[in-house]
Structures are given as structure tokens and as C-alpha cells.
Amino acid sequence: MEQRLGNTWRMTVNEKKFIESALESELRVDGRRPFDYRTLTIKFAREDGSSEVQLGQTHVMSFVTSQLVQPYRDRPNEGTLSVFTEFSPMADPSFEAGRPSESAVELGRIIDRGLRESRAVDTESLCVVSGKWVWSIRLDLHILDNGGNLVDAANIAALAALLTFRRPECTLGGDDGQEVILHPPEVREPLPLIIHHLPIAVTFAFIGEELMVIDPTHHEEAVMGGRMSVTLNANGDVCAIQKAGGHGVMQGVVMQCLRIASVKAGDITSKIKTVVESYKTERALRMVKRHAPSNAVDVNEPDQKAKQILEGQKLKSEECSVSQSDDMDVEQDRINKRSKKNRSFTGGPSSWDPYSEGVNTDELEATLASRGSVAVPMNLDNLGDNIRDETKSDEPLSDVNPVSSSTDTAGKEMSISREKTLQDAVKPKNKREKKKSSKIAAV
Amino acid sequence: MDPKPSMTFIDKPVIPGDVILDVSAMMDQTIKLGGGLQQDHDTITVIKAGILRFSEPNKYWIESSHKRFIPTVGDTVLGIVVDKRADSFFVDIKGPMVAFLPVLAFEGGTRRNIPKYEVGALIYARIVNANTGMNPELSCMDASGKAAEFGLLKDGYMFESSTGLSRMLLSSPTCPVLEGLGKKLAFEIAVGLNGRVWVNAEHPSSIILVANAIMNSESLTPVQQKIMVERLLDRVN
Structure with missing residues (x-):
């Protein structure tokens, strides 16, 4: 028992009295005024979907992972989003390892409610095969240092991680068209989540009779009589309110809190957006670097024909993306057209077959070898599907286009089209193998 | 053998396991060991990473900066009363164990006038007493039995920092932060070697200013501290 006495953090009567008396003259112990936030720093790790947020002394790490699972029976067309919290005993001596404490559960619930019940993350876009395969997004929050106001810090960390997360692209294939093929990030650019709005949590602490502060520190949390967390987005829509026990709060005070919180939510939203934007630019630049060696291999092969095909392909993909917003009849029309185009497109690569004299097979193999152990998803049986994949594959690439073209102009177009040459070079191999297998069958 | 082999280590960083002194060569003299040192038969070994300090004529100790505190006899500390028993108070001094403060360890302390600390x-x-495996013992009297500033601290604001910062604040000549602040502001300060600092002043604003200036000065050089304090005071006045 004595051991425990020695290990817990405790507060003196002097501190408690001082925090209250200083607040009466609108002063806080760290030099802020009652409605100031502490300095907010958001950092990202190298891989997608992980963030680190520092709010004053509070330090929260968050990362997002995804998995293909079976959907819930009552929602066959929706992916899932779940929040997990981890309170490390290093963060605060009062946190115990093992079973999640009451505050850990509360924190997880507030963030979960803000994100899920306001439908901030589009779960329907996470569906792959209705009733069979959907993406399950898992959000882990690790509290690294507790300096007070974990809710806001964890919420910002969660949003930053979700905004930068990308799930691997997957397509349907196989005999019955129901088989899910996952494309590794080297082959196809992973897709970001669709996030409609950013619900920001803003926490108020009520100290003494009618004193109120925003973003309470660890010390203020020890003194406060009650706390209220308001989650709202930059438009001022209230997504959730958490007011657990303690001090009673007047209706007028709640309204005042909401007004202050909407201003703060706007500030924090713009901060998150600028940070995420700079991360994305950096990421895009990194991508360009990564592809440099593979471009060098392809330079040896000036294939005018292939480039023409690719340009045509790009146009087609643009048309396809436009058609998505059209009416149903038009859509039908387009589909017909598209299938026609697909047919004409099927002609493309076949004229560019490695067995025709156009391309040197050895060189092709060399390009394949240069990719190393990258596992290329192969679908040997269904050619038609493959081609459909190919048209889709242009979308992420044209996605990258605006970012890179904004940074640099000359040569970018070229490099991208060359990138595609490499991808296409992989495809005929499937075909080749298919041919082989059919031959074997014939024999 | 060199009469003072330890001289090579003084004011240098040492790590646990370093042998700094061979006692067998200096049978005729007494030495005093402070925190972080231990006698192993004929040698003095380091048991804590830090900088070895030596004070004439014979005191040796290790200095380092921690957020926890290892009690050493003679240190002055700021403690928080955790519990009260019939014969002693339990006081938290940021150490591995709570310290005992006997109810009679006050100037003129008798069974009749036990202080009422909440x-x-x-x-x-x-x-006054710190042995491994035992709870340390505190006293609110100096060595001669006088109260001498020890005892309860009323009002003011207490914050926690590291043991290194506390030592810097207590060093002489007075560190630039306190010197600079003391010229412009009137405040009271009590520094415990366990990394707790208590500040009191007339206005809450000056308490906040002093406390934050001290907390910010931890990683600054003396010159930077001076500049920081000057800027702070300019902004306030």
C-alpha cells in the first residue's frame, strides 16, 4: 500500500487554491487566458495513416489500419470503423496496464461518436462485395504523455491519421468475378478514405462556481468540478456533446460554449488541413523519386505506338469518370460505348504483344526483373477482367497528375506515360502465359 | 600510486561501474560519499550516471538531472503530506518510497503541540535519514534544533521540475533567472532538491511569470536565461 502511495501523482492544497484564485483574475498557471488553446503540433510518420499530435504537454499517437472482413448482417453494403484506445502507464502513473480504465473507454467513445455517428467517414465506399467483403478500418490511439485534455488531442490525432490513410486498391476477378484481388502499393496507388467533414472536439472545464476554461491542463483537470466535450465541424454542425457528471451547467453556458467551440473548431480544422496538405505534397514528391530508377530502364525503349495507346486510354478514363455523374439512361448509353471502347482497346495491347516483332522479349524480361520481388496480381483466366482493370488503373495515376504537374512541368508527362509502359509490359505476360497454358491444354 | 587518482574523473561524466577511488592507498584520511557512489571493499564505485563532483577537503558525489529523486541525507526537500498517523506524517518527496516526518521533529515539539497538517x-x-530499503526520515529542524525556515508553506504555487533545475536554482552565485527576476519583482521562493519549486508573491500574475520563467530556463545557457528574463520583463512592464 505504501508502494502505491509513493507512485501516484498528487496535488497540494496550495496549487488547487492558486489555480482557482488566479482564474478569478482571468489568469491561468501556464500564462494562457481562459479561452486560449495550447500550441498544437501535428507530425506524420513515413507510412500512410499514422500521426503524432502534441497539444502542450499532451502527446498522442494514432494510426489507422485496414482489413477485409465480412460486413454486419444488417448493413451488408457498409464498411466499419472502430476506435481502440491504449493508455500507456508511461503517460501517467495513474494509468494501469491491462484492462482499459473508465477514462480510456470514455475517450474512445467520444471519438467514436464524433466520427461515426456524424458519418464523417464514408463507410459505403468501403464496400467491395456486398454482404461478403468490406473494409474494416481500425483506428488505434496511443496516449504517450498525459498533460491534460486527452479528448481534443486524441480527436485531432484521429482525424490527421484518417486523412492521410490509404487503403490498398482491390478489384474483382476470378472465374465468377467474385474473387477479390488486392493490389500492392507498388503496383497501384492506394486509395484515400472519403471523409465528408472533420468533427473537432473542444473540451471545457468548469472550475469553482462559474469559472470556465478551454483546453484544461492536467492540473486544471485535477481541480475542475466538471467537464464538457463538444464535437462540431467547421460549418458549426454539432456532432456530439459529452457532459459526464460533476458540475451542473446552465443552458446559457452551454450555448456560450458552443459558440466559442465553433470558432476553435474552425481554427483547428484549417490547421489540420494545411498540415495534411503539406504531407500530401511531400508524399507525392517522394513518389516521383521512387519511380526514377524504373523510368531509366524504359528510356531505352522508345515505343511510339504504346505511348499513343496510353494517351487514348487516359482520355477514355477521363470520360468514364465524367459519366459517373450522369443520369441513368445516359449511363446505360455510356456503358455500351465503354464496352465498345474496351473491345477496341483489347486490340491495343495485342498489337503490342511481346510475340510480335515490336518489342524485344529479353528487354521486357529485364524490366520485369528490375522490379524485383514485387508480387504482381495475376489473373490468368479472365482476360476481359484484366482489361477492365487496366482502364481503372489509370484513375489513381491521373490522380497523381495534378499534384506533380503543379510542382514541376517539363518531363512529368513523359515520365508518367513511361510509368504506364512498364505496367502494360506486365500485362502481356499474363496473356502469354495464358496462351501457353491453352497450348498445353490443346496438346 | 598517485595520491589523488580520482582527480582525473572530477567534473567529468561517469557511468555506473566506474571505479573512481582506491581507498587502500589513503588509509590515513576520511572521505565522505554523497549520492551515486558506493564503497566496494577497497574501491569507490559509481552507481549512477552523471558528473562526478568533488568538494574540498573530502566530499565526493554524483550530479545528474532526474524527474525522480533518490533521497540523500542532508538534502532539503519540498514534500506533500499524504497521510497522518499517531507518531508521524507520511510525506511524498518524489522518491521511491514515502518519507516519514515524526510528529516530534519540530522545534520545541512535544506530544502536546503536534502540528495540524491536512x-x-x-x-x-x-x-535526516536515508537508507536503502527503509523509508527516509524527515525533520523540520536544522542540525542545531532550530526551526530555521522549515515547516509548512502557505499559499503560493508549487510546480515540479527536474532535480537538475533545482540544483541550478540553488547554486551560487545566484543563477541569472532568479537574479534578473529578483531585480524587478518581489517574490518568495523555496527550492527542494527533489525538483519541486514553490513560489509566492503578492499578485498571481507575478507568480505565474516567475514560475514559467523558471520552467523555461531548464535547457538554457546562462546568457540565454538572461535574455529570456529581460524579454519577459519588458513584455510585462
Whole structure:
């Protein structure tokens, strides 16, 4: 028992009295005024979907992972989003390892409610095969240092991680068209989540009779009589309110809190957006670097024909993306057209077959070898599907286009089209193998 | 053998396991060991990473900066009363164990006039007994039995920092932060070697200013501290 006495953090009567008396003259112990936030720093790790947020002394790490699972029976067309919290005993001596404490559960619930019940993350876009395969997004929050106001810090960390997360692209294939093929990030650019709005949590602490502060520190949390967390987005829509026990709060005070919180939510939203934007630019630049060696291999092969095909392909993909917003009849029309185009497109690569004299097979193999152990998803049986994949594959690439073209102009177009040459070079191999297998069958 | 082999280590960083002194060569003299040192038969070994300090004529100790505190006899500390028993108070001094403060360890302390400290009270005290495996013992008297500033601290604001910062604040000549602040502001300060600092002043604003200036000065050089304090005071006045 004595051991425990020695290990817990405790507060003196002097501190408690001082925090209250200083607040009466609108002063806080760290030099802020009652409605100031502490300095907010958001950092990202190298891989997608992980963030680190520092709010004053509070330090929260968050990362997002995804998995293909079976959907819930009552929602066959929706992916899932779940929040997990981890309170490390290093963060605060009062946190115990093992079973999640009451505050850990509360924190997880507030963030979960803000994100899920306001439908901030589009779960329907996470569906792959209705009733069979959907993406399950898992959000882990690790509290690294507790300096007070974990809710806001964890919420910002969660949003930053979700905004930068990308799930691997997957397509349907196989005999019955129901088989899910996952494309590794080297082959196809992973897709970001669709996030409609950013619900920001803003926490108020009520100290003494009618004193109120925003973003309470660890010390203020020890003194406060009650706390209220308001989650709202930059438009001022209230997504959730958490007011657990303690001090009673007047209706007028709640309204005042909401007004202050909407201003703060706007500030924090713009901060998150600028940070995420700079991360994305950096990421895009990194991508360009990564592809440099593979471009060098392809330079040896000036294939005018292939480039023409690719340009045509790009146009087609643009048309396809436009058609998505059209009416149903038009859509039908387009589909017909598209299938026609697909047919004409099927002609493309076949004229560019490695067995025709156009391309040197050895060189092709060399390009394949240069990719190393990258596992290329192969679908040997269904050619038609493959081609459909190919048209889709242009979308992420044209996605990258605006970012890179904004940074640099000359040569970018070229490099991208060359990138595609490499991808296409992989495809005929499937075909080749298919041919082989059919031959074997014939024999 | 060199009469003072340890000289090579003084004011240098040492790590646990370093042998700094061979006692067998200096049978005729007495040495005093402070925190972080231990006698192993004929040698003195380091058991804590830090900088070895030596004070004439014979004191040796290790200095380092921690957020926890290892009690050493003679340190003055700021403690928080955790519990009260019939014969002693339990006081938290940021150490591995709570310290005992006997109810009679006050100037003129008898069974009749036991001080009434509530739980959470802040006390300035001196460590009189610190052995491994035992709870350290505190006293609110100096060596001659006088109260000498020890005892309860009323009002003001207490914050926690590292042991290194506390030592810097207590060093002489007075560190630039306190010197600079003391010229412009009137405030009271009590520094415990366990990394707790208590500040009191007339206005809450000056308490906040002093406390934050001290907390910010931890990683600054003396010159930077001076500049920081000057800027702060300019902004306030």
C-alpha cells in the first residue's frame, strides 16, 4: 500500500487554491487566458495513416489500419470503423496496464461518436462485395504523455491519421468475378478514405462556481468540478456533446460554449488541413523519386505506338469518370460505348504483344526483373477482367497528375506515360502465359 | 600510486561501474560519499550516471538531472503530506518510497503541540535519514534544533521540475533567472532538491511569470536565461 502511495501523482492544497484564485483574475498557471488553446503540433510518420499530435504537454499517437472482413448482417453494403484506445502507464502513473480504465473507454467513445455517428467517414465506399467483403478500418490511439485534455488531442490525432490513410486498391476477378484481388502499393496507388467533414472536439472545464476554461491542463483537470466535450465541424454542425457528471451547467453556458467551440473548431480544422496538405505534397514528391530508377530502364525503349495507346486510354478514363455523374439512361448509353471502347482497346495491347516483332522479349524480361520481388496480381483466366482493370488503373495515376504537374512541368508527362509502359509490359505476360497454358491444354 | 587518482574523473561524466577511488592507498584520511557512489571493499564505485563532483577537503558525489529523486541525507526537500498517523506524517518527496516526518521533529515539539497538517499540505523539510530499503526520515529542524525556515508553506504555487533545475536554482552565485527576476519583482521562493519549486508573491500574475520563467530556463545557457528574463520583463512592464 505504501508502494502505491509513493507512485501516484498528487496535488497540494496550495496549487488547487492558486489555480482557482488566479482564474478569478482571468489568469491561468501556464500564462494562457481562459479561452486560449495550447500550441498544437501535428507530425506524420513515413507510412500512410499514422500521426503524432502534441497539444502542450499532451502527446498522442494514432494510426489507422485496414482489413477485409465480412460486413454486419444488417448493413451488408457498409464498411466499419472502430476506435481502440491504449493508455500507456508511461503517460501517467495513474494509468494501469491491462484492462482499459473508465477514462480510456470514455475517450474512445467520444471519438467514436464524433466520427461515426456524424458519418464523417464514408463507410459505403468501403464496400467491395456486398454482404461478403468490406473494409474494416481500425483506428488505434496511443496516449504517450498525459498533460491534460486527452479528448481534443486524441480527436485531432484521429482525424490527421484518417486523412492521410490509404487503403490498398482491390478489384474483382476470378472465374465468377467474385474473387477479390488486392493490389500492392507498388503496383497501384492506394486509395484515400472519403471523409465528408472533420468533427473537432473542444473540451471545457468548469472550475469553482462559474469559472470556465478551454483546453484544461492536467492540473486544471485535477481541480475542475466538471467537464464538457463538444464535437462540431467547421460549418458549426454539432456532432456530439459529452457532459459526464460533476458540475451542473446552465443552458446559457452551454450555448456560450458552443459558440466559442465553433470558432476553435474552425481554427483547428484549417490547421489540420494545411498540415495534411503539406504531407500530401511531400508524399507525392517522394513518389516521383521512387519511380526514377524504373523510368531509366524504359528510356531505352522508345515505343511510339504504346505511348499513343496510353494517351487514348487516359482520355477514355477521363470520360468514364465524367459519366459517373450522369443520369441513368445516359449511363446505360455510356456503358455500351465503354464496352465498345474496351473491345477496341483489347486490340491495343495485342498489337503490342511481346510475340510480335515490336518489342524485344529479353528487354521486357529485364524490366520485369528490375522490379524485383514485387508480387504482381495475376489473373490468368479472365482476360476481359484484366482489361477492365487496366482502364481503372489509370484513375489513381491521373490522380497523381495534378499534384506533380503543379510542382514541376517539363518531363512529368513523359515520365508518367513511361510509368504506364512498364505496367502494360506486365500485362502481356499474363496473356502469354495464358496462351501457353491453352497450348498445353490443346496438346 | 598517485595520491589523488580520482582527480582525473572530477567534473567529468561517469557511468555506473566506474571505479573512481582506491581507498587502500589513503588509509590515513576520511572521505565522505554523497549520492551515486558506493564503497566496494577497497574501491569507490559509481552507481549512477552523471558528473562526478568533488568538494574540498573530502566530499565526493554524483550530479545528474532526474524527474525522480533518490533521497540523500542532508538534502532539503519540498514534500506533500499524504497521510497522518499517531507518531508521524507520511510525506511524498518524489522518491521511491514515502518519507516519514515524526510528529516530534519540530522545534520545541512535544506530544502536546503536534502540528495540524491536512492531507495535501506542502512542507519544506530536511532529510535526516536515508537508507536503502527503509523509508527516509524527515525533520523540520536544522542540525542545531532550530526551526530555521522549515515547516509548512502557505499559499503560493508549487510546480515540479527536474532535480537538475533545482540544483541550478540553488547554486551560487545566484543563477541569472532568479537574479534578473529578483531585480524587478518581489517574490518568495523555496527550492527542494527533489525538483519541486514553490513560489509566492503578492499578485498571481507575478507568480505565474516567475514560475514559467523558471520552467523555461531548464535547457538554457546562462546568457540565454538572461535574455529570456529581460524579454519577459519588458513584455510585462
